[in-house]
Amino acid sequence: MLSCVCGISLYFPIFGYLSKLHGSYGPVVRLWLGPTQLLVSVKDSSVIKELLTKAEDKLPLTGRTYNLACGKLGLFISSFEKVKSRRESLKLFLDEKLSVGSIGSSFKIIQVVLDRIDSIIARDFLDCRSFSQHMAFNIVGSALFGDAFFDWSDASAYEELMMTVAKDACFWASYPLTPFWKPDYRRYRAQCAQLKILTQVIVTKSRNQNGVLSFIDHSSHQRSERTINDPCRGVSHVDGVISRPLNEAAEGPLSSEEEICGNIMGLMLHGISTCANLIGNILTRFALYPNLQCQLHSEIVADCSELSELKLDDVLRMKFLLATVCESARLLPAGPLLQRCSLQQDVNLNSSITIPAGAILVVPLYLVQMDTSTWGDDACQFNPNRFLEKNINLEEILGTAHKGSNGINLFTNECDETESFLPFGSGSRACVGQRFAILGIAMLIASLLRSYEVQPHPALSKEMESLVDSNSLHHLPNPKIILKRRSI
Numbered sequence: 001m002l003s004c005v006c007g008i009s010l011y012f013p014i015f016g017y018l019s020k021l022h023g024s025y026g027p028v029v030r031l032w033l034g035p036t037q038l039l040v041s042v043k044d045s046s047v048i049k050e051l052l053t054k055a056e057d058k059l060p061l062t063g064r065t066y067n068l069a070c071g072k073l074g075l076f077i078s079s080f081e082k083v084k085s086r087r088e089s090l091k092l093f094l095d096e097k098l099s100v101g102s103i104g105s106s107f108k109i110i111q112v113v114l115d116r117i118d119s120i121i122a123r124d125f126l127d128c129r130s131f132s133q134h135m136a137f138n139i140v141g142s143a144l145f146g147d148a149f150f151d152w153s154d155a156s157a158y159e160e161l162m163m164t165v166a167k168d169a170c171f172w173a174s175y176p177l178t179p180f181w182k183p184d185y186r187r188y189r190a191q192c193a194q195l196k197i198l199t200q201v202i203v204t205k206s207r208n209q210n211g212v213l214s215f216i217d218h219s220s221h222q223r224s225e226r227t228i229n230d231p232c233r234g235v236s237h238v239d240g241v242i243s244r245p246l247n248e249a250a251e252g253p254l255s256s257e258e259e260i261c262g263n264i265m266g267l268m269l270h271g272i273s274t275c276a277n278l279i280g281n282i283l284t285r286f287a288l289y290p291n292l293q294c295q296l297h298s299e300i301v302a303d304c305s306e307l308s309e310l311k312l313d314d315v316l317r318m319k320f321l322l323a324t325v326c327e328s329a330r331l332l333p334a335g336p337l338l339q340r341c342s343l344q345q346d347v348n349l350n351s352s353i354t355i356p357a358g359a360i361l362v363v364p365l366y367l368v369q370m371d372t373s374t375w376g377d378d379a380c381q382f383n384p385n386r387f388l389e390k391n392i393n394l395e396e397i398l399g400t401a402h403k404g405s406n407g408i409n410l411f412t413n414e415c416d417e418t419e420s421f422l423p424f425g426s427g428s429r430a431c432v433g434q435r436f437a438i439l440g441i442a443m444l445i446a447s448l449l450r451s452y453e454v455q456p457h458p459a460l461s462k463e464m465e466s467l468v469d470s471n472s473l474h475h476l477p478n479p480k481i482i483l484k485r486r487s488i
């Protein structure tokens with residue numbers, strides 16, 4: 001545990017510092033950053049749950065980052081009041097994407113992209129980071145824009161621009177005064193403007209392409225049933241139907257066109273970078289641990305026959321696969337700290353602690369997710385089996401009701417035992433895309449391993465070997481990987 005904490009502290013000085021403070025002062029640490037700025041770090045899992053539910057706002061810097069990149073938007077910004085309704089409609093939209101029947105179309109992009117890979121891998125190797133980013137881009141993009149995304153000629157330019165903006169967004173937002181005199185800043189703003197134009201293009205294309213189905217405006221439940229039960233309608237029609245709620249999700253009741261674009265840009269920026277990180281992390285583990293791949297491949301073969309199309313129900317049966325995705329997310333949270341604040345009111349915790357309005361509240365994710373008292377002595381090690389053991393409930397961790405064909409209710413709303421699993425946050429601002437991301441990534445991994453074996457590029461094998469037993473796995477390298485087609 002100690003070596004792990006020290007290793008991480010090299011990368012995240014704030015995390016190392018908080019680790020020391022928690023060691024000396026216990027699970028709740030208060031730290032004055034300046035005469036008027038209090039930081040409160042919480043490490044105790046029961047207090048965390050309460051804190052993340054009661055402190056509903058995000059730090060103003062988060063909102064500024066998204067505003068600067070995306071313009072006006074109604075998601076990801078600081079005030080909970082302003083994001084509440086958008087969060088709810090987005091959740092409905094994503095749930096519908098994952099409803100039985102529409103799943104095939106939601107993730108059919110995976111097969112489309114994998115089919116294209118054959119031509120690339122015939123040449124040489126893949127760069128793990130770019131491949132993960134490309135897959136994440138396609139999964140999130142096709143979920144939001146439906147079939148219109150598949151044949152969009154500007155998709156590559158959009159992906160490249162999206163990643164450039166994502167990389168620089170925090171940096172430029174951190175300036176207290178807009179540095180408009182800096183040429184780099186002006187270039188960044190021009191890139192954001194270009195990104196917005198392309199977003200508008202794909203939103204319009206998506207609307208036009210799916211507009212033929214706009215006659216269906218019953219409740220979402222009726223809509224799905226009608227379409228799915230109608231064999232005359234192709235898969236793209238299912239996508240068309242569920243892209244209508246996209247507008248509802250992004251628009252809410254009173255949105256302007258600018259806000260719709262902003263929300264979609266925000267979702268793309270967040271969804272792609274987080275999903276790409278997790279996919280890249282899992283692929284790198286495959287290159288490092290061939291046995292992990294073998295175990296997953298056996299499960300995939302056992303749960304889905306070779307010739308049939310992979311379905312959500314199949315993936316829901318693949319518990320070791322789902323556990324692998326969760327375990328990778330546990331070891332690689334999107335950032336070292338979850339951050340919150342309460343802009344207007346003090347937060348009163350049951351433990352009789354009062355936190356003043358405006359204080360910066362943080363949860364040091366690495367400390368919580370690698371706490372040996374919760375996760376065991378091997379907390380720093382990669383061990384998907386921990387999610388299959390009795391004391392950690394995978395079904396609860398995956399959240400919200402969704403019945404697989406095995407009858408197991410894999411997703412329930414009650415997650416009492418899961419306060420220490422926080423890669424997607426928790427409480428009032430928890431990630432709305434958690435279930436979509438876990439299942440989308442599981443779907444991708446299952447599709448990939450069915451046909452390919454992931455191998456490190458021979459030139460890198462030696463370097464990778466030295467990493468296998470080290471704790472530096474949280475900062476995995478970006479290996480060149482080879483996808484070798486499996487012989488049938």
Ligand code: HEM
Pocket residue numbers: 052075076077083087090140267270271272274275278329333334338339422423424425426427428429430431432433434436437
């Ligand atoms: C591996 C993938 C992902 C990870 C690790 C991740 C992680 C997170 C985290 C840590 C938060 C903040 C939670 C908190 O403060 O409690 C968050 C918020 C959010 N995420 Fe994700 N996320 C992922 C994918 C996605 C996807 C694919 C979508 C949707 C397409 C999405 C939509 C959102 C939204 C809408 C919010 C909340 C925004 C708000 O309340 O303002 N996420 N995510």
